[in-house]
Each structure stands twice: as C-alpha cells, then as structure tokens.
Amino acid sequence: MVCPVTSENSSAPALPAALSLADARRLRADRARQVADVLRRQVRHGAFPSGVLPAEADLVREFGATRNAVRDALDLLRGEGLVERCPGVGTVVVGAKYPHPLERLLGLAETLREHGEVGNEVRTTGLITPPREIAARLGLAEGEPVVYIERLRRLNGLPLSLDLTYIPRDLGEPLLTEDLAHNDVFVLLERIAGQPLGRAELTLEAVNADPHSAATLDAPRGAALMMVERLTHLADGRPVDLEFIRFRGDRITMRGTLRRGPCQ
Template structure:
C-alpha cells in the first residue's frame, strides 16, 4: 500500500518533469536553429525536413516540431504547403564592438534613411544635463528620428546634443546622413568611446505605432553616451530597435 501511495504521488511529478525536459530540449534546439537561420546557413531560406533536423541534432520528431513551433511564434519561420518550413523574417546584424552609426553598420544590407520627427531646443532634464556635463537647466538639441532600412522601420532614436552643435545639424541633410559624421565635422575631431546599456523593454503605444510593431511587443533599448576623442561627452541617445529585425553581435576579449 505504501508503494502504491508513493507511485500515486510521484507519477504527476515525474510526468511534469518529462514535460519540462521536452520543453527544455525544444528550446535548446530552437536556439541552435535560430543561430543557423540568422547566419544564412539554409539555402534559399528553406529548412531541412523534420526527420533530417532530428537526425542532425539528435532530437526526436516531437522535439523538432516543438522547436519549429517556437520559431513560428517568433515569426521567424512559417510552414508553407508543398515547400516546408521557410524563413520569413530577416534580421540585420548590429555590431557592439565598434562605434559606428547605423548607416555605416548596415551599409552592406541596404540604404538607411531617417525620418526626422522632431528637432528642437529643450531644457535638459537633470539626468541629461548631468551626463552631458552641462550646467543645470541648460538647453540641449533634442532630435527624434525613425530610421528605416530600404523602407523597413528598424529603430526609433531619441538624441540629446549640446547646443553648440545646433548650427551644423540644422543645416545638414539629417534624412540621409548619420549624426556621428556631422558631430565629427562640427567638433573637428573624431568620436572616441561610448558607454552603452542594452536591455529589453515593452514598446509603449507611441513606439509600437511608429515602428509598426504590435503594441506591448518587446524592443531592444540601447542607451548610449558617446564621447569625443578628447573625452568630452557629446551625444546621449535612447534607441528602440525592433527586436525581430535586429540582432546584436560583438567580439569580446577576456582580460585579466
């Protein structure tokens, strides 16, 4: 009787553990397939048959199907009758190991254009003035841009710049020119370093509408404070990237 009671208590636990292990394996396989997809490893954007994937990765058919279901939920792939599982969403690489403007970064993939939504002087919020090392309540130039790659919305950028850069920026072609290049021309020296913070945040109604993304979807928020070569902070940006169209990449070195 004791053994029977033990089986009754442990069976649901064991079943739950098996489900968890299956879900874990599916997630792990989805991670591997996603890397292959984003690396362009599948010719013509068509994934191998489920049996081939299972054999290549040592996974059961159910695990393969669950993994593909996860990738479909991300809208990265879809099932097409008579064809199979195909890639339907392209992500573009954004490097984290070099200080470059978006047009410079994505030049091999197409043409980046900027829709300037606002550009005006504003009183710097205290955290902005502090990070740009400006006196309290200084005026800064605030620019909001929607950035597209070949017409596809990629990011919504909010930028704060010291007012001495205003003449150079107001007279420039901001729709087709990276702000980084304009800053360097106005300052007479190159940019040097940038401090970055990257995190996922839920898109607010405004950001989602502008980026043509579902409301509440997660976006990649990149906060970047850029300095000139002499160390002067010159550009504070809050950039919201569509997470389904950008992937962040970099080469990191371990130092002791």
C-alpha cells in the same frame, strides 16, 4: 520570403508509462529549446541559402529529437518572427536580422552599409531645456538648452529603430541645418566639431515595447526591443551625443568579443 500564416493541429505525443505528464512536458519543452537555439544560430548565419529549413523528418534525425519537439522548436522560432510555415513548401526564413558590432563605434548607416540603405524619418527636432539628468550627463549647467532630435530609422524601408537624441546647442543647431534624413548623426557631428568621435559608454537592455513604441516601429504589442542608451564623446573627451535607442529585437543582433584578461 513572405508566406501566409497557417495553424496546425498536432496530435498529442505518446508518453512512456514511467514518465509523469509534467515530466514529459518539461522534457519536450527543454528539447524544443535546445533545437531552437541551434536552428536560430543557423538561420542567422545563412545555413539555409534556399531560405527553406530542412524537412521535419530530417530535423528529427539531425537532432535526435521527437517530431513534437522539433515542431515546438519551429514554433518558438516562429514566435520570434524568424521563420514561417508555408503550405507546400515547408518552414521558410522570414525577416532578416542584421548584425550590429559591439567592437567599434559606428553610426547605423555605416554599420549596415552592406545590407542596404538606411533612411531616417525625422519625427521631431527642437531646442529644449532638458531635465537635469540629461544636462548633467552632457556636462551642461542646469537650464542650458539642448537640441532634441527624434528619428524613426528604417533599413530598406522597414522600421529598425526609434532614436531619441540630445545634443549640446553649439553642435546641435548646425546639425539641424543638415540632411538628417540621409546621414548618420555621427558623421555630421564629426564634420561640425572638426574632430573625430572618441568613445561611447553604452548600456543594452531587453524590454517589452509599450503600445505606442510598438505601433511606431510597426512591431507587435509587447515585442522584445533591444534598448540601447549611449553617451558618445568627441576625441577630446567632451560628451556630445546622448541617445536612447529602441531597436526592434527581431531585426538586430549585437555581436562582440570579450577577453578574459584585463588587457589582452
């Protein structure tokens, strides 16, 4: 749902005499955070199929919170780009967030198949001499060239991630003759290598977008990004695909399961 942004003037809260102003502010902010965390989960899991959140009065009742704390909570979610206020309608869900599993190694189009079509704008491709760090991680000798591919990936036309990919030359050069705009690199790599992928080591970090990355992803300056670094190996163990991926934080949720025992 698209809705014009409006601003709202809420009157100051009445404070119990025994509470200092600082205490009251903290209490209200703490409550807002609690409410926002529950609503975020509900929004993400489709608890409001009409796309409209319950009225403020209902949220006040449901959460046992003040109207101001509920408003602050909605403001928090608005700040995350999850909801918008719509005059005459209420608070509406905007900007879908897509689940990305942490349990199986999948390409983006494979992952999001049920959510729509992934399209890749190939921004750069070429043979480069990589920095030593990249060569080392791909198990290559210093100075050996690699194929570099940079893609802006969209889901249903909306920017989702900016991917910087390094691939050894023997697999990367055939890859460049393929349709990179409409295929996951993973699927193409398996075909070219004649064997499936095996495992990938990955790291996830939350970082603020630098101005240029933000502009490329059509996100606000400083927007939170989910930065993924992933080294993928073929089934035989050879490292073949090193990627640095900037996901728009407001469009992706990573999901996984952890186990307490070492091998339950």
